[in-house]
Amino acid sequence: MVDENIPGAKQCLAQFGEVVLRSGREICAADVQGADALIVRSVTKVNPALLAGSSVRFVGSTTIGSDHLDIDYLRGQGIQFCTAPGSNAESVVDYVLSVLCRVDGALASLLTGDRVGIVGYGNVGKRLGQRLTTIGIDWIAYDPLLNPADHPNLRSLAEVINSAVLSLHAPLTVAGPFPSFHMLNAVQLQSLPENALLLNAGRGEVVATEELHALLDSRPDIRLALDVWEGEPDFPAALAERCAIATPHIAGYSVDGKKTGLQMIAAELANFLDKPLKVGDDNAVAELLAIHCPGGDAFSLIPAAVLAVYDVAGDSQRFKAIIADAERGKRFDLLRKHYPPRRELAYSNLVAVEPEMASLLRAVQGGK
Template identity: 70%
Template sequence: MVDENIPGAAKCFGQFGEVVTRSGRQIGAADLQDVDILIVRSVTKVNKSLLAGSRVKFVGSTTIGSDHLDTEYLRSQNIQFCTAPGSNADSVVDYVLSVTCRIDGLLESLLGGGRVGIVGYGNVGKRLGQRLSAIGIPWLAYDPLLDPKQYPCLRSLEEVVDSNLLSLHTPLTTSGPFPSFHMLDAKILRAIPQNGVVLNAGRGEVVATAELLALLDSRPDIRLALDVWEGEPNFSPDLAERCVIATPHIAGYSVDGKKAGLRMVATELACFLGEAEQFNADVDDINAAPQVLCTGSDVATVLREAVLGVYDVAEDCQRFLSIIQDSERGARFDLLRKHYPIRRELGYSKLLTSNLDMASLLRAVQGGK
């Protein structure tokens, strides 16, 4: 059983047996009675109520997160499982850069001595930090699960929040010494500097939605760029209307990221089955790599030309804003994700310039690819 919204999955997993596809949100226990292998995305909650009585022995998620998997239950039932950590990290970094280039004055303020605060220093956080450093933007990071002696960039949450752009990339956790659920409440959010930007491309529940909405009444200067929402797909239209950029959980939706996630899970499944994997997926040549000619003579102009020439988040925002007052906005939210247009990553694009001084900047914004 494979989520029908995973591009190329039917062909890729067909080498291991008969493939049946179904909408991820609609996969139920009754669908799994004759299923051995379950391949999902983050929209499918994989737990006892879904798997009890089934013969499922392997669960693969082509996404980077695991909060939709009841890992304790899976281990107790000796069900093998895997995710695809880091597969779409570069896609999410591209999203952050596109938002940075789209919000008025943000790129200039960051290049002029401003700072990015990164919350969650995992695969996305590390790659974001590397690319920011490469293009000359200062940053700090917060991650209480890591050792500051090993990562000197780590600071307290309070210090990281005091940044021109606060970029959230933490997984959702509700237990342990540092749960991320509602980690960003009114007390923390109130410390955001004047005209600061809050970008969330991690999990919607990391931000306390009601407290954020209340805070905006007294702090209308705070600008929001949200890709994830509490209660997805039934997001808050009031919060969406207050955003400068609002999108339907598509930050990691590049075709390159999807292909990488698919391959990681296919490799794990082949190992589990003791079979040789032949990677087959119809995602290689769907769309040629974008080619962008950058003609600017200053750093900000060239960065904007390059980033927005490959991926302009404003187009995703426009599509999303058209559904926020729809009575069926939850269903429309999923349809936007299901019918998401082909998007390539900066690292797989051709960025051209006749200005030799800018050639190294273009390589830097691509992550050195």
């Protein structure tokens, strides 16, 4: 049983048996009763209500997060499960860069000394930090689960919030010593610097949505770029209207990221079944048309390269067009289902017009 919105899943997984496709939000207990394996995305809640009494022995999620999986239940039932950590991390980093290139003044301020604060220093947070370093942007990060002695850029949450750009990449947790649910409330966000940009491409519930919306009345200078929302797919329309950039949870939706996630799950399934994995041909960079990027300095080259490959403004325009729709939740899912193909910077054929800019262009692409 496979979420129909995982591109290429039927072709990739048919080597293991019959593949039945269903809408991820609509997969129900009756669908999985006779299934041996369940392959999902984050929109499917995998729990006793879904799996009790079924024959499912393997659950794979092609996403980097696991908050939609009842891990204790899966372990208790002896059901093998896995996710695809890091599979779309570079895609999310590309999204962040595109936002920085689209929000007025954001990139210029960072290139002249302002810094990015990263909340959540996992697969995405680390890669974002690495990309920022290579293109000459200062950053610090907060992650209470890591030892600062091992990561010199780690700081307290208060220090990280005091950044010109606050980029959220924390997973959603509700238990443990450092739960992330509503980790950022109005009191903390009030300390954002003037004209700060708050960017969330992690989980909507990490921010107290109603408090954030109320805060904007006294801090209209705070700019928002939100890709994730509490209550998805029925997102808070009033908050979305006040965003500089608003998108329907697509930061990690590159063709390359989706393919990597599927391949990771297919490899785990092959190992579980003790079967060989047949991998299809990849689309080589050489097959892509060359994109010539003009620019004699970072201020011009970075936007030229990033926006030529992925311009978040298009996604934001399509999303804002559904805000007033009475069935915006349904339209939210349709935007994701029919999302246009998007390549990652690292897999795009970019060429610097000025040869001396070639090294900076490689840095923008992630050094690949």
